Amino acid sequence: MLKGFKEFLLRGNVIDLAVAVVIGAAFTAIVNSVVNDIFNPLIGAIFNAESLSESLRWTIRDAPGDENDSVIRFGAVLAALIQFVLVATVVYFALVTPMNxxxxxxxxxxxxxxxxxxxxxxxxELELLKDIRDLLADRRTDAAPTDRTPPH
Incomplete structure (x- = not known):
């Protein structure tokens, strides 16, 4: 039973991909929790900010009344980049490394x-050449006369 399960895990086909998508969707909640509940508060404490997306921003134009201000949120981009790196790190060390x-x-x-x-x-090719060499060497020794005396 375990041998069959191991073979299932190690072969690649469409069913395995479908299982990977389902497991990946379920694992997303775990990875997001690790990133949002552990790493993001640590990063917020380092930068002395509650949220990076709101702390690093530049207001281009103040809007009058109830309209939204024109704001470039550098912190949101930085937070997304950090979250991507953290998610990739968690996935690599939690899934890829053990599977490899x-x-x-x-x-x-x-x-x-x-x-x-x-x-x-x-x-x-090397083995064939060695065989040819050995056959030629055998032919030379077989064809050579046994009583050879050098001329005087």
């Missing part, structure tokens, strides 16, 4: 059971 390790271990175990060279693998 599991694949490496699984393939190492799989390679232990295989012969060094498969029977249906054609020989390399």
């Amino acid at each position: 390790w599991l694949k490496r271990v699984a393939f190492a175990k799989q390679e232990e059971g295989k012969p060094a060279v498969a029977a249906d693998t054609p020989p390399t």
Whole structure:
């Protein structure tokens, strides 16, 4: 049962992609919680701001009355960049690194059971040249007379 589950995890096809999308959607809540509830408050404390998106901004034009001001929010862009880097970091260390390790271990175990060279693998050019050399050397020794005396 576990062997079948391992094979399922390590092969790539459409069903695996569908499962990845569903798991990714469910994992989004966890990643967002880690970023929003742990990292963002730490960054806000470092910059001494409640929210980066509201702290770093430049008002271009003050609007009269109830209209919205024209504002460029550098903090919002910075916050989005930081959040992207944090999400990528969490995903890499929580998902990618363990999966790469599991694949490496699984393939190492799989390679232990295989012969060094498969029977249906054609020989390399170097192996063919060595065989030709050995055959030529054998022909020379077979064709040479056994009683050779040098001329005087």
